[in-house]
Amino acid sequence: MLGDGHPMRPVRLQYTDALLRGYGAFEDPGALVVNPRPATREDLLTFHTELYLKMVERLSNGQEVRDADFFGFSEIGDNPVYEGMYEAALLSTGASVQAAELIAGGVALRAFAPAGGLHHAAAGRASGFCIFNDPVIAINALRKRGLRVCYVDIDAHHGDGVQNAFYRESDVMTISVHEGPRWLFPGTGEVHEIGEGNGKGFSVNLPLYPNTPDDVFVSAFDEALIPLIKAFKPDVLATQLGADAYIHDPLTQLGMTTHGYEALLERFDALGYPWLGFGGGGYDLDAVPRCWALVYGIMLGRRWPDALPLGAEVFLESGALRDGAITVEDEVLNQASTWADKKIEDIKRLVFPLHGLAS
Ligand SMILES: [Zn+2]
Numbered sequence: 001m002l003g004d005g006h007p008m009r010p011v012r013l014q015y016t017d018a019l020l021r022g023y024g025a026f027e028d029p030g031a032l033v034v035n036p037r038p039a040t041r042e043d044l045l046t047f048h049t050e051l052y053l054k055m056v057e058r059l060s061n062g063q064e065v066r067d068a069d070f071f072g073f074s075e076i077g078d079n080p081v082y083e084g085m086y087e088a089a090l091l092s093t094g095a096s097v098q099a100a101e102l103i104a105g106g107v108a109l110r111a112f113a114p115a116g117g118l119h120h121a122a123a124g125r126a127s128g129f130c131i132f133n134d135p136v137i138a139i140n141a142l143r144k145r146g147l148r149v150c151y152v153d154i155d156a157h158h159g160d161g162v163q164n165a166f167y168r169e170s171d172v173m174t175i176s177v178h179e180g181p182r183w184l185f186p187g188t189g190e191v192h193e194i195g196e197g198n199g200k201g202f203s204v205n206l207p208l209y210p211n212t213p214d215d216v217f218v219s220a221f222d223e224a225l226i227p228l229i230k231a232f233k234p235d236v237l238a239t240q241l242g243a244d245a246y247i248h249d250p251l252t253q254l255g256m257t258t259h260g261y262e263a264l265l266e267r268f269d270a271l272g273y274p275w276l277g278f279g280g281g282g283y284d285l286d287a288v289p290r291c292w293a294l295v296y297g298i299m300l301g302r303r304w305p306d307a308l309p310l311g312a313e314v315f316l317e318s319g320a321l322r323d324g325a326i327t328v329e330d331e332v333l334n335q336a337s338t339w340a341d342k343k344i345e346d347i348k349r350l351v352f353p354l355h356g357l358a359s
Helices: 010-022 041-045 050-060 085-104 134-143 162-166 214-232 256-269 288-300 330-350
Strands: 110-113 147-155 172-179 203-208 234-242 275-278
Touching: 010 288, 041 134, 041 147, 050 085, 085 110, 085 172, 085 234, 085 275, 085 288, 110 288, 134 162, 134 234, 134 275, 147 214, 162 172, 172 275, 172 288, 172 330, 203 214, 214 256, 214 330, 234 256, 256 275, 256 288, 275 288
Parallel strands: 110 275, 147 172, 147 234, 172 203, 234 275
Antiparallel strands: none
């Protein structure tokens, strides 16, 4: 398990679980908690290379690998080697695949795998805290059954690994909303990255200006992305629900609060497609459990009260599930919305016509 010194702290999931328990979420008649199974070799090989899997396994067992940094691992970078990381990654990946299978099998209409959403991993390389790319593997499990998937990524970082995996495919549309590449890792996700060959028009990117507040985030989503999702008519909506666009996130500079986050969840809900949710980034330990409790609530059709359940004050300082009102300075708002308007215009010009939508 990653230690507490690493920003991707597992305690994020424990707090989310505790908060949801406090609200009685798992006793809801619509809820089903499933113990994850480890991903199989076959699952992993739908995306990762055999060589990479061997290297991760060796590093995880404490064996020496000469070119570990070639595979994205190093002692000081984003992807430190730790004992048992192979097994841990199998389990979080397996949970995402299982969530996809519950949806594909008609057992669930919505499923949330909060330990997943590790959207940066490449076929042969770890990247940005991600060892296995569980969204790609889970989407492949859906594709295997002939299902078309729209993947929407609201993490503050560009969903590069998922975009690249399906860059030439037309049965998966990838959409990523993120802080612009000039300011944030991984440095990709410009509007002009629209896919290639058969996949042209099926990669969509909305890069945003630092400090972009809720209203700009949500109205850009409505104007530029909802029409594309509807035009694509997916069988399954798969969302990466990283909570690091949050205003106080220590690793990013966007300006989203729980209100903007919840507004996006309401849109996913209203689209009415079978809905698969993954976790993702999120490094403000006070925000992540609250955001992900909102996910689970909306998936269940429940609106948890703002008053936190007894005991949650031990790990949440905010004192309420949703944020209070935040004032946005005019200058910040103007800058962010002028920028977003330009990007919306670009998406309409480059991508809309490829789906029969008027630009
Ligand atoms: Zn992120």
